[in-house]
Amino acid sequence: MNSTLNSDRMSRFVETCEAIGATTKKNEKIQVLSDYLESLDLEDGARACVFFTGRAFPRREEKVLSVGGSLLWQAIIELTHLSGDEMETIYRKHGDSGAAAQEALGRHVATGKLTLEEVAATLQDLAARRGPAQKLARLIDLFRKAEPVEVKYLIKIITGDLRIGLKEGLVEEAIAQASGCPTTDVRRANMLTGDIGTAFQLARKNRLAAAQLRLFHPIGFMLASPAESPTEVMEYYPEGILTEDKYDGIRAQAHKSGQIVKFFSRTLDEIVEFPELTSPLLRIPGEFILDGEILAWRDDPLPFTELQKRLGRKQPDFWLHQDIPVTFMVFDVLYCDGRLLLDTLLTERRQRLEALLAERQSVEVRLAPVKVCRSEGELRDFFDAALARGNEGAMCKAPGSAYTPGQRGRSWFKLKRPFATLDVVVTSVEYGHGKRRGLLSDFTFSVRDHDRLLTVGKAYSGLTDREIHQLTQYFLERTIEDRGFWRRVEPCVVIEVAFNNIQRSDRHESGYALRFPRIVRLRPDKLPAEIDTLDRVKELYEKQFSARNSER
Numbered sequence: 447m448n449s450t451l452n453s454d455r456m457s458r459f460v461e462t463c464e465a466i467g468a469t470t471k472k473n474e475k476i477q478v479l480s481d482y483l484e485s486l487d488l489e490d491g492a493r494a495c496v497f498f499t500g501r502a503f504p505r506r507e508e509k510v511l512s513v514g515g516s517l518l519w520q521a522i523i524e525l526t527h528l529s530g531d532e533m534e535t536i537y538r539k540h541g542d543s544g545a546a547a548q549e550a551l552g553r554h555v556a557t558g559k560l561t562l563e564e565v566a567a568t569l570q571d572l573a574a575r576r577g578p579a580q581k582l583a584r585l586i587d588l589f590r591k592a593e594p595v596e597v598k599y600l601i602k603i604i605t606g607d608l609r610i611g612l613k614e615g616l617v618e619e620a621i622a623q624a625s626g627c628p629t630t631d632v633r634r635a636n637m638l639t640g641d642i643g644t645a646f647q648l649a650r651k652n653r654l655a656a657a658q659l660r661l662f663h664p665i666g667f668m669l670a671s672p673a674e675s676p677t678e679v680m681e682y683y684p685e686g687i688l689t690e691d692k693y694d695g696i697r698a699q700a701h702k703s704g705q706i707v708k709f710f711s712r713t714l715d716e717i718v719e720f721p722e723l724t725s726p727l728l729r730i731p732g733e734f735i736l737d738g739e740i741l742a743w744r745d746d747p748l749p750f751t752e753l754q755k756r757l758g759r760k761q762p763d764f765w766l767h768q769d770i771p772v773t774f775m776v777f778d779v780l781y782c783d784g785r786l787l788l789d790t791l792l793t794e795r796r797q798r799l800e801a802l803l804a805e806r807q808s809v810e811v812r813l814a815p816v817k818v819c820r821s822e823g824e825l826r827d828f829f830d831a832a833l834a835r836g837n838e839g840a841m842c843k844a845p846g847s848a849y850t851p852g853q854r855g856r857s858w859f860k861l862k863r864p865f866a867t868l869d870v871v872v873t874s875v876e877y878g879h880g881k882r883r884g885l886l887s888d889f890t891f892s893v894r895d896h897d898r899l900l901t902v903g904k905a906y907s908g909l910t911d912r913e914i915h916q917l918t919q920y921f922l923e924r925t926i927e928d929r930g931f932w933r934r935v936e937p938c939v940v941i942e943v944a945f946n947n948i949q950r951s952d953r954h955e956s957g958y959a960l961r962f963p964r965i966v967r968l969r970p971d972k973l974p975a976e977i978d979t980l981d982r983v984k985e986l987y988e989k990q991f992s993a994r995n996s997e998r
């Protein structure tokens with residue numbers, strides 16, 4: 447990669463982080479950050495702002511690096527040649543992998559001078575690379591060019607938390623201070639664009655008003671947090687919750703003004719594959735932005751695999767349109783005739799949506815039915831009925847919530863049926879972060895293939911704090927290989943894991959990965975010899991395609 451001449455040094459970003467971390471006073475943090483931001487040009491300022499929020503990419507990009515603790519650790523081992531014992535001692539001292547890496551690297555001398563541009567480009571490249579081997583090579587290359595203290599912050603950005611006491615709100619305040627604009631305007635621009643870097647650039651150009659909604663420029667999508675069960679949802683909203691089916695299509699935001707209709711995807715790209723949705727939307731009067739899901743539909747929802755056949759085709763294909771009709775299932779309205787509705791509460795947005803679509807629904811544009819559930823039993827029934835209707839599960843939305851673009855909070859919950867559960871054995875463990883610091887709480891687990899154990903996933907959630915404390919002690923006594931942050935353990939703890947689906951993956955030895963795995967319970971009643979097999983995983987992998995078809 448070209449070392450970039452104009453971009454600012456990563457070392458200045460790091461010095462600023464250290465200075466911010468060194469004070470607990472909010473105003474001092476803002477001052478340090480604001481001074482630094484003032485010294486940067488538009489491009490670097492945008493990059494730095496994203497990094498200061500502990501992200502590798504702007505929120506709207508929804509990109510993931512898939513670089514976990516053990517890969518980071520391997521990179522450091524490659525560079526330092528330290529033993530597992532030595533690494534562990536260092537890790538224990540800090541309880542933070544970034545700080546531990548800095549110490550482990552000691553007097554390592556950087557082979558280059560990293561710039562913000564180079565770091566941003568490398569992170570993009572890391573996300574694009576498939577498989578741990580490819581990612582590892584790129585990581586080593588990056589770390590080699592960095593000073594130990596830079597590696598510390600690179601690791602913090604990669605793991606998603608700078609730990610310098612800097613919340614996103616403070617970054618917004620610093621941008622406001624550096625540019626002389628009101629914080630509320632910066633905050634709004636960040637919300638509307640889903641990118642704090644863009645908010646910085648607009649503030650610097652004194653054009654925050656341009657982030658006011660512009661039709662045909664997509665707004666970030668509001669996202670849902672996964673809920674394990676109806677019980678969990680009702681604990682948050684005992685008064686009742688609005689529920690809709692969770693449709694299995696693609697999320698779409700429709701903008702309409704005059705004779706123009708455009709659809710945008712979750713990645714904020716334009717969706718051009720469904721021209722037949724244009725005229726039904728043109729028939730609805732006024733200017734608006736709607737949020738909904740495009741799905742393949744003939745009387746009932748069709749499997750996602752059907753919709754997929756229409757994706758990526760830029761040229762209209764009449765016969766394909768006939769074979770796979772689609773519908774736009776609308777569930778929210780974000781703007782209507784000059785009024786931005788993001789701060790309007792869901793119940794009122796819903797009323798407006800109903801008024802807008804009244805008498806104007808069609809085969810192609812429908813209003814998503816909604817039901818209020820006031821008890822766990824009602825929600826459970828709704829969830830079962832949604833599955834019976836051929837949908838993926840239920841969405842539960844707080845009636846009094848605003849529309850918060852790009853955020854995954856507790857206002858929207860998604861409830862999905864676990865696709866299946868598997869009994870697996872824990873084969874390696876890692877130390878957790880935050881509240882689970884110092885505890886072996888991240889479990890990599892395996893299935894059986896004759897006399898071999900092959901990894902198939904990694905789970906963090908599902909056990910109680912007490913169980914994790916007990917297991918930490920148990921695993922410490924049964925460690926076979928110790929790499930500090932990561933330990934291979936005797937395969938003796940059997941757990942039952944639930945998950946949403948299975949993907950092919952070269953990250954795990956089995957060649958498969960369970961998606962969204964969570965621990966259902968410990969299975970002390972089962973021996974490792976009795977756990978599920980690779981054949982069972984293969985069988986479930988195949989079955990999920992036919993299951994999706996027959997469910998509908």
Ligand code: AMP
Pocket residue numbers: 670690691692693694695696697698712739777814841860
């Ligand atoms: P997931 O993709 O599993 O994270 O679930 C979130 C996605 O569910 C959203 O981005 C939408 O594409 C989709 N979805 C389906 N039905 C709804 C609904 N009624 N409300 C909101 N999102 C929905």
